[in-house]
Amino acid sequence: MRIPQSRGPVSAALLELLKTSPTAAETDLATTLRELTARALGETADILQDDDLQTALFLAYELRYSGLRGVDDDWEWHPEVLALCAGIELEFEKALRERAPMPELPAPGVESVAAALFELTGSDTGPSVSRYMAKKATDEQAHEFLILRSIYQLKEADPHSWAIPRLRSRAKAALVEIQADEYGGGRFDRMHSELFARTMRGVGLDATNGHYVDVVPAITLASSNMMTMFGSHRRLRGAIAGHLAAFEMTSSQPNRLYGNGFRRLGYDKDVTFYFDEHVEADAVHEQIAARDLAGSLATDEPELLEDVFFGAASGLFVDGLAGTQQLDAWTAGTSALRVADTASLPA
């Protein structure tokens, strides 16, 4: 993707380092980055809302997806980049574990885990962006909605795919069944990320991956980073399974409302198909994710039970924060996007 703007000293120092060659890593740049990261992690008031740290992590993670334009791909596994990720991830995970409200844990078992996940996701009283979209959103807000969503949806399903080789047995088969559908059963034009791109283009937005990174708030990056963190650590395979379950279980009905919102605003099937497709798809996925993925995983590896719920609770918590922020801005008559810093480019 096009290189996003830095949002503070850590992301600026990382971009400086990434401009150099990974084989001849300049030690002062690396040292500066390490010092700035340590300081920022010590000083951050709220890592979930920290623009600089979430941008730095997002940049480092993007090397694992589509790469950063002009940056040597060898940086992906470079020790300096991995150290940066590890430092931020440690505090990020700690914050999630402290703050995401955990339900009472059920006994491990397919039925009990699925029932507890349905209970958790059903009692989610988070803000309803979907109801607002269905009834009230203006055309401009609908565009903002798509821009905010584009950070994850243009790589929809990818963060959870990291977990496939990290799972075994029934849970792996269940994840593959869901992901195959996410990827359109192997048909490019039906891949969910591609359907989302079609929706964006349908309302006149640029569907290039990362085009809008600079205008989304830290919490939107945090939501995406959380998935990559859960998916790409084997230790956190329980969390990524729980995250997917909670995500799918809170998706069908909201997508129906999003579709209704875009129809209300006068858009046709080209724009609404993505949402309509998700009503049907996620009603299938939530069953598989709750029972066959999360339920089986927690039964086969009971030591992961807590993390299944940690992943689910974190997903609900972070997306709840993002939704609240979005609705607060809209109801106050302001934009939910951040103003890209046109003046500040890394020195």
Add this chain to the structure above:
Amino acid sequence: MTEPDEQPAQRWDDQWADQPAAGADEPVSITAYPNGPLLVRGTFEILTPSGEVIPPRRKTVALCRCGVSTLKPFCDGSHKAIGFKTEQEPPAPQPPLSA
């Protein structure tokens, strides 16, 4: 030019002749998910009352059994909103109906 091997390559379904090939003529399985839809997997067609095929959008579909879906015959997740409850599954497999 090398001679072709005399032994024809074995197709994998020769080895698993007693099992259906994935994708092709796979017998349909229907799984009842507690308090939710029926998940249907395999090779099947869903028809409208007048006999037209409803084009399948995915390999595994969820059929509504609570009656309130707005996407019938498919489930749209509405069963959760109405608190749809199914009976406990029978503990032991039931005797098969005569084939």
